Amino acid sequence: MLLNKIYSNLLPIKDYLIDEVVLLNAWKKAHQHIRGMNSYVDCLDLDKSALELDKRISHISSSLDSESLNLSDLKLIPIPKSHTWEFIEDNTDKNISGKDKILLKWTPISTDNDSKLLQPMRPLAHVSIDDQVLFTALMMLIANKVESIQGDPLTSFDFVHEKK
Incomplete structure (x- = not known):
């Protein structure tokens, strides 16, 4: 097996959130999503994040561990329709x-x-790649728990609401 068994069941705890393997996978997911879905992407920032990936992931991990991470301000970008x-x-x-x-x-x-x-113009929010990595990692860590609580996705809509 290529991966360590500790990654077979991700848990929403600090040890996993600061784990560089989890953060690296979150970067990969965020990077792919941003490039594939966002037509107003800051390509230079994404390319820069790829070049200094080890440094960024280590910085995010150590900042989270020491509880000194500061999120970036959202930047509003007016985009024309x-x-x-x-x-x-x-x-x-x-x-x-x-x-x-x-x-x-x-x-x-x-x-x-x-x-x-x-x-009319419409405002879009630009979220930094580092912040997107953090929030993607959080989603990865809570996804299993949330999906387990939600139950079988093939369950009929009426039955789900009857059983709450």
Whole structure:
């Protein structure tokens, strides 16, 4: 067997949460999900996390163990719904050589009759890869317990509600 038997039954306890094997698997799951599902992903941060994977996983593990882990702030990213965008001239600025420099701004196209956007913006939350690793690990650790409590997924809907 390739894996140690201690990983055959993950438990939602600190020993498993700080285990680097669990955190590494959580990183892999989070990484695959983010790359496959999120079209507004920070690819540079994901690539960087892959390059310094050992260091990041060790840092998360030791921070959790010492109870000194600080979660990153969520970053809101305004994302347009399907919509046409354009470059518009923003202003002029003097560069070092004294020549005028034209700055362009990437913005959604406005309608003809008013300056409202054709489609509204929607906020998406950007969660750091390190925080996603932590929360994926937590989900991995509680999944077995939750699924055991839920029972057989093939049980009929009416029977589940009768038995609560």
